[in-house]
Amino acid sequence: MSHHYVKFDHVSYTYPNGYRALDDVSLLITHGQKVAVIGANGAGKSTLMLHMNGLLTATEGQVVIGDIPVTPKTLPRIRQTVGLVFQNPDDQLFMPTVADDVAFGPINMRLPDSEVDRRVDMALKAVGAYDLKDRPGYQLSGGQKRSVAIATVLSMEPDILVMDEPSSNLDPRARRMLMRQIEAFDHTCIITTHDLDLALNLCPRTIVMSGGHIAADGPTPDLLADRSLLERASLL
């Protein structure tokens, strides 16, 4: 289990329109770490995130998830190992009911029915949304949607959780509940966020991105105390 590290080895990515979103990014995140990725809009956070799951493939360099390089052939295994929670839960909850949505991943993994049921219950309980099981996704509140979106990924029992702006659009209470949930996970967590307070509270380590490359990588309290760094990264 200790193999579940995330390694970016001089990764660059250029979009088809010529925009270079990632520029020579190298990083290593080891098992069980909670890491925040912060940076201004367009700094490359989302592009970075999409690489961890193989939704984008590096134009240069290589992404390795626990000894397995991300290639078209390894995608099914990569996607079971790395769970991606998107920024907008409405994009993640596309099935008729909460239970259908949470079961979507396990069914695609061709698990037997009893195992699918067990995982759906487990994932929903982990985010405190078990009571919402049979509700349609669009009837939920913002906070509930976010919890269920996380459950849809937990049901695949990933080792690494990647979350894009998990606290955006949440009211203070929902945000607090979400932070408590994330705190309780023993997965490797990679969280992209603008919420510096969340980064400080949950993640001992922070990566600051700016213009497609890594501007800084170190202990969160140190980086957030560095005014000039944050100003250079357009975060202040």
Add this chain to the structure above:
Amino acid sequence: MTAIERALYELNEIDGYACGSSLMHRLDPRAKTIVTLLYIATVLSFRLDSLTGIMSLWIFPILLSALGGISYNRVFVKSLYVLPFIALIGIFNPIFDRRPALTAGHVVITVGWLQFISICLRGMLAVQASLILVMTTGFMKICHGLRRMGLPAVFTTQLLMVHRYLSVLLKEAASMDCARRSRGYGRRHYTPRLWGIFIGQLLVRTVARAGRIHMAMLSRGFDGNAAIRSTMRWSAADTIFLTACAAAFAIARLADLSRLFNILTLR
């Protein structure tokens, strides 16, 4: 209320009714769908001038909505929306067919008017039946039922997706429309050019959203077949319901219920 807001309201209303737990709600969607189709077929099989026959079928929507714990008044009001288009076509019958059918004192009702009333009535009854179906079942379960009845999976998945994103896109359109009106300086309508830009924007956003949904699907192992499990089981209650309704419709169709009503009420 704009058209969008009304649509959102109605969507919510149907969902609200559909999560009830009455006897009707617990029946298999397939049984209810078949019964609804049988009912509409029975209504439509009456001749246009057989007004009493069609009227006698009116009791079924009332009874079934009571059985489903939903307000028949609401069903009735909603079914009125269907009238304008039907009336537009039906109004020609009184114009073309002026033979007298019924007289009450000096007032003569022509065959044409009788047919006009029948057309309106059968339109409303048919709509009421399908409203009761969806209000006691929910769109989602009807789709599952249709899948089990053999409709292609691509299509039923499509239906579920449309239903899922209906409210999302309606809200998006509503907020865009609101933003436009707030800067519209009293202009209430869209010119075709402005409309093209507006709808084009909405379309671009829609396609971008589809891209994100696709990514969310892929990252959870999607391989082209949306996996939906349905735990639908046909029980004895469904068979009884289906048989009872079919029998009741047949009796209403074959025997003249209006005579029975006469005996019950007038004598």
Add this chain to the structure above:
Amino acid sequence: MHMADALVSPAVAGAAGAAAIALLATAAKKVKTGTSDSIVPLMGVMGAFIFAAQMINFSIPGTGSSGHIVGGILLGAVLGPWAAFLTLTSVLVVQCLIFADGGLMALGCNVINMAAMSTLVAYPLVYRPIAGRHAPVKPWRISAAAVAASIVGLELGALLVTAETEMSGVTALPWNEFLTLMCSIHLFIGIGEGIATAAVLYFIRSYKPDMLAACREASAEQTHARSYSKAAWIFIGAALLLGGLFTWIASSDPDGLEWSIQSITGSADLAPAASGTVASVLESVQTSTSLLPDYGSTWSGVIGCAIVITLVWIMAALITRKKPAVKKL
């Protein structure tokens, strides 16, 4: 032009329903699924988009009236014909079930009239040849193609609405007048729809051309335009023929032609329906049981019905009020 249940007979509805299901099955085979790059999510969201777009009206210049799109040609241009057909059909189902727009029985008619005519006939046979298939499409070609295809699609639909209503024997309006009425209304609607579609396509072309290009690629595999449009024509022809036959055999409707025969001869006897079909059984049952209309005496029938309905209605209202089974949102 949503057909309501009130305007169709079970035979016509059944025939159109069968044709619609056949088209649906064909479309389900043609639309590429089972691969990870399938257009399932795009179709789903586009269906919801068309529905939302129909809620926003544009004003038609110089007329003071307003219109909205049906969307068949637009869907065709983004998704290709078969996927567009499935998508527009799903919109019709939602409109029918949730918004009581068009009837459940008449759904087959609506699918043929509105979805099939625009996406499977007008789009491949009118829009595509005019707009051309190669990348840089000129604005005037898009506009001309959109307007022409919209008019053709809607006029065909109007023709079918007329045919289905007349074959159902519901309206007393004669064929010619009905057809003239429907076609002239839909000519104007078609022009409006065409201009609107062109406006959106023009925006997309200048703002995000790859969207249309992508769909051209997606539909490039369907270059054998003739083969599938032929299929469409066969289905439509079969539906019309079937519908005609059904009504011919099973009709016992005393309207129109047959009514005059009946009123002349004074008897309601009709050619015995060919046995076997459900419709014919229903119809023969109908003829054997219904009495000759004796209008003078049915007042009591009408009143009796009215009283019973009122009583049942009141009872139902009382029952449903006591039971707050409905969870309001």
